[in-house]
Amino acid sequence: MVEQNYFLLPQDRLPKAWYNIVADLPFEVPPLLHPVTREPTRLPPPLFCDALIEQEETRERYVEIPEPVREVYRLWRPTPLVRARRLEQALDTPAHIYYKYEGASPPGSHKPNTAVAQAFYSKEAGVKRLVTETGAGQWGSALAFACNLFGMECGVYMVKVSYYQKPYRRVLMEAWGARVVPSPSPETRAGQSILERDPDSPGSLGIAISEAVEVAATHDDTKYSLGSVLNHVLLHQTIIGEEARLQMEMAGEAPDVVIGCVGGGSNFAGLAFPFLRDRLQNGVSTRFVAVEPTACPSMTKGIYAYDYGDTAHLAPLAKMDTLGHTFIPASIHAGGLRYHGMAPLVSALHRHGYIEPVAYPQLAVFEAAVLFARTEGFIPAPETAHAIRAAIDEALAAREAGEKRVILFNFSGHGHFDMGAYEQYFAGKLENYEYPAERVLEALKDLPKVEEQ
Ligand SMILES: *Cc1c(COP(=O)(O)O)cnc(C)c1O
Numbered sequence: 001m002v003e004q005n006y007f008l009l010p011q012d013r014l015p016k017a018w019y020n021i022v023a024d025l026p027f028e029v030p031p032l033l034h035p036v037t038r039e040p041t042r043l044p045p046p047l048f049c050d051a052l053i054e055q056e057e058t059r060e061r062y063v064e065i066p067e068p069v070r071e072v073y074r075l076w077r078p079t080p081l082v083r084a085r086r087l088e089q090a091l092d093t094p095a096h097i098y099y100k101y102e103g104a105s106p107p108g109s110h111k112p113n114t115a116v117a118q119a120f121y122s123k124e125a126g127v128k129r130l131v132t133e134t135g136a137g138q139w140g141s142a143l144a145f146a147c148n149l150f151g152m153e154c155g156v157y158m159v160k161v162s163y164y165q166k167p168y169r170r171v172l173m174e175a176w177g178a179r180v181v182p183s184p185s186p187e188t189r190a191g192q193s194i195l196e197r198d199p200d201s202p203g204s205l206g207i208a209i210s211e212a213v214e215v216a217a218t219h220d221d222t223k224y225s226l227g228s229v230l231n232h233v234l235l236h237q238t239i240i241g242e243e244a245r246l247q248m249e250m251a252g253e254a255p256d257v258v259i260g261c262v263g264g265g266s267n268f269a270g271l272a273f274p275f276l277r278d279r280l281q282n283g284v285s286t287r288f289v290a291v292e293p294t295a296c297p298s299m300t301k302g303i304y305a306y307d308y309g310d311t312a313h314l315a316p317l318a319k320m321d322t323l324g325h326t327f328i329p330a331s332i333h334a335g336g337l338r339y340h341g342m343a344p345l346v347s348a349l350h351r352h353g354y355i356e357p358v359a360y361p362q363l364a365v366f367e368a369a370v371l372f373a374r375t376e377g378f379i380p381a382p383e384t385a386h387a388i389r390a391a392i393d394e395a396l397a398a399r400e401a402g403e404k405r406v407i408l409f410n411f412s413g414h415g416h417f418d419m420g421a422y423e424q425y426f427a428g429k430l431e432n433y434e435y436p437a438e439r440v441l442e443a444l445k446d447l448p449k450v451e452e453q
Pocket of ligand 1: 109138227228229261264265337
C-alpha cells in the first residue's frame with residue numbers, strides 16, 4: 001500500500017458553514033467598549049457593514065457560508081492536509097506531524113478566507129470601496145485579491161518600513177488593482193499627527209489602522225476591513241479547521257496537539273476552534289499551542305486588559321492580551337506577528353486555560369524554516385515558521401518521552417515574498433530580539449483606565 005502524504009477533500013465536501021465558538025464557551029467574553037463613553041458597544045456602523053456587525057456578536061453555533069463565497073473558495077479550497085513524513089524522519093521521532101497547507105490560495109496565505117467573505121458582504125450592502133492597513137503585505141494582498149473578484153475598489157495603508165522593504169508585495173496588490181499608500185501618510189489627520197512628531201516614523205500596524213479607520217469614517221461609500229483579531233474574522237477562518245477535521249478522519253487519526261502562529265490570532269483560531277469544539281462539547285483532551293515571537297510577546301509577556309486597537313483611539317476598546325497600543329516592536333521579519341494585541345476570543349481562551357502560549361526568537365524560527373524547506377520542500381513564511389518551530393519541539397519532546405504524539409499545525413502561508421529575510425538569515429545577519437521589558441512597561445502605562453463591573 002502507498003503511504004499517503006496528502007489528504008484531499010473533494011470540492012463537493014467543502015464545508016457549508018463556519019463555526020462560532022462563542023456558542024460553546026462556558027464563560028462570557030468581555031464586550032467591546034466605546035473608546036469615549038467606555039460603555040459596551042457594537043462595531044461602529046460607519047466602519048463595517050451590518051452583516052459583519054451581526055456576525056461579530058452572533059451566538060449561533062454555525063453561520064452559513066454564502067454560495068458566492070463558496071464559489072470563490074473553490075478556486076483553491078479545500079486546501080490539502082499533508083503528513084510531513086520526511087520531517088518526521090529527519091527528527092527521528094515517533095510523532096506524526098500533519099500540516100494544513102494554507103499557502104495554496106492565490107495570495108499565498110489563509111487571509112483570503114476572510115477577505116473574500118468581507119468583500120462579498122460589503123458588496124451586497126452597496127459599499128464601493130474597502131480600505132485597510134497591512135504590515136508585511138499579506139492582508140493587503142488578500143483584500144486586493146478579494147475586492148477585485150467582487151468588482152470593488154481597495155485602498156491599503158501599508159506600514160512604511162514594509163512598503164520599502166517588500167516592494168513586491170505592493171506590486172502584487174497593484175496587480176489586483178489596489179491603491180497602496182505608505183503609512184504614516186500625509187493623507188489623513190492620524191498620519192499627519194505622527195509625522196509632525198516623528199517625520200522618520202517607520203510606521204506600525206496601530207498607526208496604519210488609524211489611517212484606514214479615519215478614511216472609512218469620513219467617506220460614505222467606503223468601509224473599513226480588518227484582517228485579524230475580530231470575532232467575525234476568526235469565524236471566517238474556521239473553514240480551515242472544519243476541513244482539517246474531516247481530513248484527519250481520512251488519515252484515521254486525531255491530533256493530540258494543534259499548533260498555530262499568532263499575530264492577531266486568526267489562523268490559529270481558524271484551525272484550532274473546530275477541534276476545541278470537541279474539547280468543549282465532549283471533553284476530548286487535545287492541547288492547543290499558540291506561537292508568537294519573543295519580540296512581540298503579547299500572550300507570554302503582555303497583560304489581559306482593555307486596550308485600544310489603534311494608536312489614534314478611534315476603534316473600540318477590547319479586552320485582550322496586550323503589550324499596550326503604543327508598543328512599537330522591533331522590525332523582525334515575521335511582519336504579520338507584530339500587532340500589540342491578541343484576538344479577544346483567543347485571549348479569553350488563554351485566560352481560561354484552553355490555550356498554551358509559547359514564544360520563540362527569530363533565529364530558532366528560521367532554523368526550523370530551513371529544516372522544513374529541506375525536508376518537506378515548501379518554503380514557509382517567517383510567521384508560519386513559528387508554528388513549525390513549535391511543531392518540531394513537540395516532535396522532539398515526543399521522542400524524549402518515547403511516545404507517539406499526533407501533531408497538527410497550520411501552514412499559514414508560503415514565504416515566496418520573504419526571500420530577503422531568508423537571504424539575511426543565510427548571511428548571518430539576523431538577530432534575536434528579546435522582549436524590551438522597559439519599553440513595554442512604558443507602553444502599558446498608556447492603557448485606558450476602565451472600571452469593570
Ligand atoms: C497575517 C499572517 C499571520 C498572522 O496573522 P493571524 O491573524 O495571527 O493569523 C500568520 N501567518 C501568515 C502567513 C500571515 O499572512
